[in-house]
Amino acid sequence: MPDLLAARSQMGVSLAFHIVFAVIGIAMPVMMVVAERRWRVTGHEIYLDLAKRWARGTAILFAVGAVSGTVLSFELGLLWPGFMRFAGPIIGMPFSLEGFAFFTEAIFLGVYLYGWDRVSPRAHQWAGVAVAVSGAASGIFVVIANAWMNAPTGFEVVNGQVVNVHPIAAMANAAALPQTLHMTLAAYAATGFAVAGIHAFLLLKDPANAFHRRALEIALLVGAPAAVLQPLSGDLAARHLARHQPVKLAAAEALFTTQRGAPLTIGGLPDVATGETRFAIKIPYALSLLAFHDPQAEVKGLDAVPRDLWPKVSAVHFSFDLMVGLGSYLALVALWAGWLAWRRGDLAHNRWLMRAIALATPMGFIAIEAGWMVTELGRQPWVIYGVMKTRDAVTPMPGLIVPFLTFTLLYCFLGVIVGWLLYRQILRSPDVPEWRRFYMPAGSREPGAGSGG
Amino acid sequence: MTLADILAGIIFVALNAYALLGGADFGGGVWDLLARGPRQERQRELIADAIGPVWEANHVWLILAIVLLFTCFPPAFARLGTLLHIPLSLVLIGIVLRGSAFTFWRYGGGAHGDREQRRWGLLFAVASLITPLLLGATVGAIASGRLGEGGRGTGDGFYATYVASWLNPFALAVGLFALVAFAFLAAVYLTLEAEGERELAEDFRRRALAAGAGLFVAAVLVLVLALRYAPLVRDGLIFAAWAVPLHLLTAAAAITALVALWYRRWRAARLAAAVQVSLILWGWALGQHPYVLPPDLTIAAAAAPAATLRLVLGAVALGAVVLLPSLYYLLRARTAASVASPAISTVLRRPAAPAAIATALRDTPSRSARKRTSSALAAPSTGGAATRILIASPCRPATAVVRARGATCTTSVAIRALPRRRATCARARRAAATPRAGSSRAFPWWATDDGSARRTSR
Numbered sequence: 001m002p003d004l005l006a007a008r009s010q011m012g013v014s015l016a017f018h019i020v021f022a023v024i025g026i027a028m029p030v031m032m033v034v035a036e037r038r039w040r041v042t043g044h045e046i047y048l049d050l051a052k053r054w055a056r057g058t059a060i061l062f063a064v065g066a067v068s069g070t071v072l073s074f075e076l077g078l079l080w081p082g083f084m085r086f087a088g089p090i091i092g093m094p095f096s097l098e099g100f101a102f103f104t105e106a107i108f109l110g111v112y113l114y115g116w117d118r119v120s121p122r123a124h125q126w127a128g129v130a131v132a133v134s135g136a137a138s139g140i141f142v143v144i145a146n147a148w149m150n151a152p153t154g155f156e157v158v159n160g161q162v163v164n165v166h167p168i169a170a171m172a173n174a175a176a177l178p179q180t181l182h183m184t185l186a187a188y189a190a191t192g193f194a195v196a197g198i199h200a201f202l203l204l205k206d207p208a209n210a211f212h213r214r215a216l217e218i219a220l221l222v223g224a225p226a227a228v229l230q231p232l233s234g235d236l237a238a239r240h241l242a243r244h245q246p247v248k249l250a251a252a253e254a255l256f257t258t259q260r261g262a263p264l265t266i267g268g269l270p271d272v273a274t275g276e277t278r279f280a281i282k283i284p285y286a287l288s289l290l291a292f293h294d295p296q297a298e299v300k301g302l303d304a305v306p307r308d309l310w311p312k313v314s315a316v317h318f319s320f321d322l323m324v325g326l327g328s329y330l331a332l333v334a335l336w337a338g339w340l341a342w343r344r345g346d347l348a349h350n351r352w353l354m355r356a357i358a359l360a361t362p363m364g365f366i367a368i369e370a371g372w373m374v375t376e377l378g379r380q381p382w383v384i385y386g387v388m389k390t391r392d393a394v395t396p397m398p399g400l401i402v403p404f405l406t407f408t409l410l411y412c413f414l415g416v417i418v419g420w421l422l423y424r425q426i427l428r429s430p431d432v433p434e435w436r437r438f439y440m441p442a443g444s445r446e447p448g449a450g451s452g453g
Numbered sequence: 454m455t456l457a458d459i460l461a462g463i464i465f466v467a468l469n470a471y472a473l474l475g476g477a478d479f480g481g482g483v484w485d486l487l488a489r490g491p492r493q494e495r496q497r498e499l500i501a502d503a504i505g506p507v508w509e510a511n512h513v514w515l516i517l518a519i520v521l522l523f524t525c526f527p528p529a530f531a532r533l534g535t536l537l538h539i540p541l542s543l544v545l546i547g548i549v550l551r552g553s554a555f556t557f558w559r560y561g562g563g564a565h566g567d568r569e570q571r572r573w574g575l576l577f578a579v580a581s582l583i584t585p586l587l588l589g590a591t592v593g594a595i596a597s598g599r600l601g602e603g604g605r606g607t608g609d610g611f612y613a614t615y616v617a618s619w620l621n622p623f624a625l626a627v628g629l630f631a632l633v634a635f636a637f638l639a640a641v642y643l644t645l646e647a648e649g650e651r652e653l654a655e656d657f658r659r660r661a662l663a664a665g666a667g668l669f670v671a672a673v674l675v676l677v678l679a680l681r682y683a684p685l686v687r688d689g690l691i692f693a694a695w696a697v698p699l700h701l702l703t704a705a706a707a708i709t710a711l712v713a714l715w716y717r718r719w720r721a722a723r724l725a726a727a728v729q730v731s732l733i734l735w736g737w738a739l740g741q742h743p744y745v746l747p748p749d750l751t752i753a754a755a756a757a758p759a760a761t762l763r764l765v766l767g768a769v770a771l772g773a774v775v776l777l778p779s780l781y782y783l784l785r786a787r788t789a790a791s792v793a794s795p796a797i798s799t800v801l802r803r804p805a806a807p808a809a810i811a812t813a814l815r816d817t818p819s820r821s822a823r824k825r826t827s828s829a830l831a832a833p834s835t836g837g838a839a840t841r842i843l844i845a846s847p848c849r850p851a852t853a854v855v856r857a858r859g860a861t862c863t864t865s866v867a868i869r870a871l872p873r874r875r876a877t878c879a880r881a882r883r884a885a886a887t888p889r890a891g892s893s894r895a896f897p898w899w900a901t902d903d904g905s906a907r908r909t910s911r
Contacts, residue, residue, distance in 0.1 A: 056560055063556035066509055067549040073519050074545055077534025084523050085531040089757030092524020096765055099513070099520040100772035106509040107779045114506040115786050130779075165758040397538045397615060410546060414553055421557060 004391050006400035007079045010407055012376070014072055016369055017411040021065030023368060025105070026139050026184070027191030027222060028058045029132035032112075034218050036128060040121060046214050052116075057425060058131075059113050064418055066106065071407070079400070083383050083393035086162065090155050091148045093167035098141035104134040139187060140180045147175035150375065151244050152384050174244055178237040179375075185226045185233050186371065190364025192223015193330055197361030198426055200354040207348045216348065216357075220341075223364075224334035231331055234324070235290065242291035245385060246300035248378035251311045252320035253287055254280070255301045262287040262299035267321060270313045275303075277317075311380045319373035326367035333360055456763065457756035460525045461745065463769055464518050465738050471514035472734060473638065473727050476631070478508045480639025482551065482581020483632070484660060485574060492653055497574065499653060500639075503646045505559055506787045510780065512552065524765055526755040529745040533591075536600050540587045540619045547584030551577055582632070589631025593624030596737055597683040598747040623675070623682035630671040634730050637664035641710065641726040645719040658714055661722070665711050672733075685747045689740030699739070703732040 001009075032054040039047035073095070076084050108130040115124050148154075154170030155162050196219035199212040206212070241249040250256070254265045256275035264287045268280025285295040292299070302310055333356045340347055347353060383390040481500040488496040523530040534541065558573035594600060599618035618624070640661035647653040679687045690696055710725035741747050745755045756762065 060556050060560050063509065064553050066512060067552040070512070070516055070519075070548055071545045073516055073523075074534070074541055077523060077530045078538050078541060079534075081531030081535045084534070085527045088523045088527025088530065089525075089761040092520065092527070092757070092761065093764055093768070095520040096524050096768050097772075099517045100768065100776065103510065103513040103517060103772070103776055104779060106513050107776070107783045110506040110510055110783050111786050119786050162758075165760050167761050167764050395535050395538065397535060398611065403538075403542050406542070406546070410549060414549070417553070417557060421560075 001401045001404075003398060003400040004394050006404045007394045008390065010400065010404040011075060011079055013404070013408050013411060014068065014075055015372065015376075017415065018065065018068040018072055019368060019372060020365055021061050021068060022139060022142075023187040023365070024061045024191050025058070025065045026132075026135045026187040028054060028061065028195075029109075029128060029135055030188070031192070031195065031218050031222050032058060033125070033128040033132055034221065035214075036125060038214075038218075040125065044214075046211055049211070050215055050218070053425065055113055057422065058109070060418065060421060062105075062109055064414060066102075068411075068414075069102070078403075079395055080383070080393045081395050083388065086388060086393075087149075087384060089165050090152075090162070090167060090170045091145050094141040094144045094148075094171055098138045098145075101134045101138035101141060105131055105138060108134065136184060136187075139184060143180045143183045144171050144173075144176045146375070147179040148173050149383065150179070150248075150379060150385050151175035152387050157387070175240060178233065178240040181233045182230070182237045182371075185230045186364070186368050188226035189223050189230055189327075189330055189334075190368050192219050192221075192226065193333075193357070193360045193364045194362070195219035196223055197358050200357035201361070202426075203348045204351065204354050204358065207354075213348050220334075220337055220347075220357075223330075224338055227327075227330040227334040227364075228338070230327055234327065239291055239293075242299065245378070247302065247305055247309065247311065248316070248374070249291065250300060250302045250304070251313045251316040251378050252374055253299075254313060254317040255287065255299060257303050258298065258301040260288065260298045261285045261296050262291075262301075264290065265317070268317075270317050272310070272313055309381060311378050316374055316378045319370040319377065323367045323370040323374060326363040326370070330360055330363060330367070333357060455753065455756075456759060456766065457525070457752050458743075460521065460756075460762055460765060460769075461752050463766075464521045464525070465734075467514050467518040467521065469731050469734050471511070471518060472631075472635075472730060474507070474511035475514055476585065476635040476730075477638040477642050478504050478511055479551070479581045479585045479632075480635035480637070481643070482578045483636045484639055484643070484657075486578035486582060487660075490656065492656060495650075495653055496656060499643060499647055499650075501555075501559060503643060504555065507783065508552070508555065510783060512548075515548075521765065521769075525757050525762060526745055526752070527757060529750055529755045532600060532746060532750065533595075536615060536618060537591050537594060539615055540591050540594075544584055544587045544591070547580045547587065551580035551584060554580060585632040585635050586625075586628040587619075589628030590619045590624040592631065592737070593621075593627030593683075594619040595746060596627065596679075596686045596741060597621075597623050598685050598741075598744075600746045621682065623678040626671070626675045626678050630668070630675050633664060633667045633671045634733070637661060637668050638726055638730060640664050641714065641719075641722050644714070644717075645723055648719065654717075654719070658717065661714050661726075662711065665707070665714070669707070685744070686737065686740040689742075690736060693739070695739060699732065699736050703729060703736065706732060 032051050035047045035051035035054060038044070039051060108127045111119060111127040112124065112131055115127060119127070148170050151173040152170070153173045154166040154168070156164045196216050199215040199219065203209060203212045203216060238249065241252075253262075254268065254270040254277040255262055256270075256277075261284065263282040263284045265277050266281040266283070268277040270277045288297040288299055289295045291297065302313065333353075337347060337353060337357070340350060340353065379385055381389050381391070383393045481504050485497050485500050488494075488500075490496075519530075554573045554576040558570055558577055597618070599621075640657050643657040644654045644661060647657055676690075679690070690700075706725050706729035710722050710729055713719075713722035713725055743751045743753070745752055
């Protein structure tokens with residue numbers, strides 16, 4: 001394996017691993033805060049139990065996210081010293097801000113987790129809010145840094161030297177708004193649906209279980225609106241691409257030739273040699289319509305740039321279709337659930353809806369991973385679009401396959417452990433029928449508790 | 454003093470905080486590994502309780518130092534990442550294993566003391582041992598000036614470029630010094646944490662005194678090796694104008710720490726130990742000033758453009774305004790618990806009447822209502838004595854009885870650890886709710902009826 005590929009793979013694995021935890025760290029605190037708020041208002045113990053369980057889940061996932069995030073911040077230098085030497089002064093600013101936001105998140109998560117009986121209820125609630133807000137902020141700052149790699153601004157290069165650095169202008173780059181919006185919504189949608197899906201699966205067996213019903217409500221409350229809004233932000237992102245990164249859009253849509261009235265290509269096998277996509281569904285004019293809101297608009301194809309500047313078309317196209325497909329599924333399920341809730345239906349007893357939500361459990365996360373594949377693979381061979389090639393940024397250190405394999409093994413190990421711990425948490429969900437109308441906290445239950453008296 | 458100097462100072466402050474706080478967390482892991490004697494389990498519990506709420510916040514100091522370093526001094530960061538790729542990767546693996554093992558240990562959900570939990574504890578402890586060693590070795594590599602010459606390291610070839618700088622006696626001695634210093638800090642801090650448990654505090658006092666002696670030995674070792682391997686730091690530490698006062702101050706702090714430990718002045722010992730380690734760190738920083746990476750990369754040469762530095766300084770100021778009060782609040786909230794003295798409190802609860810009769814939607818199904826007819830047939834009678842047959846399967850109770858209204862309930866509750874409560878009355882067990890005094894809607898009607906609950910701490 002060449003060193004460049006090993007370095008890219010290691011970075012990719014680290015990001016793919018970290019992003020799951022980062023995303024949960026953004027959305028899970030929101031659910032935890034909502035549950036706690038409902039407990040304070042209604043006095044129903046079930047919400048307290050939910051809040052505590054979600055807080056415990058957040059603690060596990062946040063810790064893994066914190067350490068894998070540390071790995072990433074070091075890896076920027078370990079793997080891409082060329083990139084950091086160039087970009088550090090320009091785009092270090094959002095990273096610094098992210099550092100502070102992350103610090104705030106860690107502090108208040110400590111207060112939240114250990115403060116149930118140590119700080120006042122109001123302070124505890126606000127600590128949860130602080131965790132949720134700073135979690136979202138740190139995500140936004142990191143995505144801004146990535147957006148700059150797609151739309152670099154805020155500096156000039158004179159004789160190979162970087163001059164006139166404006167970190168604020170770099171942060172306010174053209175890609176920042178569409179990317180942060182898309183990513184933040186994705187975090188809420190994916191986490192919301194993952195949690196809702198798990199509880200929906202358990203509700204299929206036991207629709208009267210009050211614990212799962214409440215959990216489902218809150219998870220959908222967080223996930224469904226984001227999933228419905230996500231296609232709109234996706235449209236914003238695609239229109240941004242059409243103007244600023246036409247190559248990425250062309251690769252995502254497998255559009256080989258620049259044309260007016262470009263079709264939307266769904267599925268198929270892009271063949272770079274012939275410049276055709278076989279077995280694809282083509283919807284005429286749809287791409288022009290989506291990208292420019294005009295069926296006759298000209299959309300740039302891959303032929304707009306030389307062949308050696310093409311990203312890997314098949315991977316980008318496949319990831320893009322996967323992301324759009326899964327995202328659309330989530331949006332439709334969210335609309336369905338929203339419509340039922342508006343009609344005051346009993347969601348938990350609608351078995352088909354529960355099946356659809358249970359099926360959606362991993363989809364948000366797969367869509368997120370696919371979306372990052374689109375944006376990262378679609379930018380290749382550039383690391384800073386139009387400014388610096390990835391191969392110029394990589395470390396001169398040889399034998400990079402060793403750290404790649406080491407970290408991959410480490411992450412596999414951690415992934416299995418975290419999955420198993422969460423599975424065990426879920427297995428311990430309380431079994432409270434709705435009709436009982438009261439609720440015993442999990443800790444006080446012992447085998448045979450119900451047979452007494 | 455230039456803007457770059459100020460930011461280099463700020464980065465070093467973050468590193469200093471990481472050494473004092475995050476370092477002590479690593480030291481806690483060392484003592485977890487070395488837990489011995491009759492109070493072995495109690496020692497581990499104390500370490501875990503002390504680290505638990507704060508280790509993530511402590512860890513972020515390192516992230517902060519790193520992001521500030523790559524924003525303000527990108528060439529230094531790039532060179533560090535290239536030449537110290539191997540030890541830094543190992544440090545990262547140690548950090549990942551330490552943090553996740555600790556979390557799995559604490560939140561894994563298994564019972565305390567069971568074998569699986571102990572395995573996580575062991576992994577946490579071993580990772581805590583190795584990480585400081587390597588972290589110290591990277592510091593040794595920097596201080597010895599082996600990361601110079603235009604980023605090519607000390608020679609040609611893989612070993613000379615990527616390994617020799619940190620795998621040598623001096624760097625490893627610095628690693629050992631870091632490990633002992635972290636263990637010393639942890640033991641000193643833990644004497645204070647153990648306040649109220651005399652024997653436990655004595656355990657850590659002995660450990661702190663031993664580690665203090667070990668620290669002295671390690672310091673001598675580092676200094677002797679520095680004579681040969683780290684000329685820059687050596688010259689700074691011996692010939693500079695500030696050298697003698699700094700040494701005197703450090704010695705004074707070290708002696709104060711040991712004397713305070715001897716006389717069991719825990720607070721004074723904590724302060725003196727922190728000052729001592731900080732002074733040693735600043736001695737290193739002053740020794741290699743004005744170089745970020747001696748012998749050729751100065752602070753001025755490595756600094757980012759002034760526009761970036763000014764903004765980062767602003768961000769740091771803003772961040773400090775938010776962070777420092779928050780951090781103080783966290784530490785205060787953490788210590789607030791240790792003063793919660795156990796006491797028996799008897800709470801007699803008499804609820805307000807239910808606001809309205811709550812009627813379930815449709816019916817009250819006994820199990821998953823797949824067919825409406827069967828669920829309707831299974832509907833229970835109302836009132837106190839209804840007997841309910843639930844699904845008979847191994848994991849669920851075969852029957853459940855809704856208790857009669859007006860039953861008196863006695864619940865024995867641990868005040869701090871709510872989930873551990875034990876109910877003495879099987880009926881009350883279901884009804885046990887967290888008592889929240891002073892709120893009229895604190896208790897749903899079902900929680901109490903006419904009952905009373907007695908809270909007894911264990």
